[in-house]
Amino acid sequence: MTGPVGEAPRRDALVQMYHVSKSYQPGSFALRDVTLEVQKGEFVFLTGPSGAGKTTLLKLLFAAEAPSEGQIVLRGRNIARLRERAVPALRRRIGVVFQDFKLLANRTVEENVAVTLEVLGRPPREIRRRAFEMLKQVGLQHRRHAHPPALSGGEQQRVALARALAGEPELLLADEPTGNLDPELTLEIMDRIAHAAARGTSVIVATHDHSLIERYGRRTLQLEAGHIKEDRPPAGPGT
């Protein structure tokens, strides 16, 4: 919007990682010397075998872990060594779909989605409206009064996505968001995520599912034993 008409879209990095390493135990690295950039509104797949470091990379981005080495910059701000007090504000701008969902078992589906908005301090009326709308988008509005333990794995996964997207985050991190879904639902959910990217949210999706990567043809980071083996640009026409 700011650039002159006709000019190529200016590169606008949201995430920058410089020589980032993470070691949980001395002598072994979950991530080793990772350097990458993710643009605003960009959709990136993160793939690689189990134990390659996908979840670790995502954890560094929402400050669930601190890098052992290197710098991480999120929208111009270095978050590699964030004070503990600054962590909540960072997380409020990031939506996360956890590999194990992390839903609140003692709250209803609707309340789980609402938590994101409550933390953001939105007015109750808006929270109710938006939570319902998010559940509708993932096809779970009829289950809004159920509690997560009463839901199937796929349903829980969709609640987790609705919660992650409710606050319109700048960055969406999704760890195997389609792991428990049938092919039809997988496409629906991925379309919902692509839609968020189209509206300006940067998206990183960690997945094992190669058919998904091929189908969407987005930029793909291939991790292996903690380092980036390949950074494949988007394939084919369109993004």
Place this chain on the structure above:
Amino acid sequence: MTRLAADLRYVARTSLRGLVGSPTTSAVCVATIAVALLLVGAFGLLVQNMQGLLDRVGDDLGVTAYLEPDLDADARTSLAARVATIEGVAEVAVISREEALRRFREGVGAQSGLLDALEENPLPASLEITLHEAQRGPEGLRRVVEALDGLPGVADLAFGQEWVEGYARAVRLARGVTIGAGAVLAVAALLIVANTIRLAIFARRDEIEILALVGASRTFVAWPFLIEGCLQGAAGGVLALVGLYALFRATLPEIESGFSLLLGFAEPAFFAPGSALALVVAGAALGALGSAAALLSGWRS
């Protein structure tokens, strides 16, 4: 404003969920606080009543100065005027021998016929000295008595000095014991409550972790727990109050007969509304402190 309203609603809803969601833990917290406050309250009630008694006795506290028999009416009046100038003296009434006899007859009642046998009035005239309110205690009494002692015309002095001093000492002791025991009990209750709440919080650590992962600040996470502790503590305070009242009613006959035997009057009193409220507020504070302590220790580890 909407932000505040939304926050308040969230806190209210979440704390209620906590209370209802873990009824056993809640009940244990409430009971712990109730027992601690019951013990402190019982001591407090005792001290309050002893103090009340002292005040009542103090109101009646005065000095009677019996006068030399050869003092005439003029001398009595001038002596009374002189006594009235003593510091701490509020009022001086001259009781003539006739008045003294009349009072004595009244006091003895039905048996007053016996007195008719007396040829002469054996009672001396006296000065009834009332003390200023501020001086109605062992100290004030002693000062006035010292000033009276040895005044020409004064034959003898009567006052309740020893009894009053002993009793005041007992009240002071009981108050000290209450404060000491109260402090010890409050600390013990705080530790137990904090520990109970810590277990409750530990049981809900997943919830706390998840809230933190979606960007909740510590304050956001803490408020519902603090309110929950507050409500539990207030409930404990109310429970303690009810228990104390039941105890008070049950032992009232004994206390009453004991008091009247000792002093001739008895009016044991329960806590005034202000003190009762203070007990409930103390419970609420205890609960909130317990939650805060539990949260802090949880975050530190």
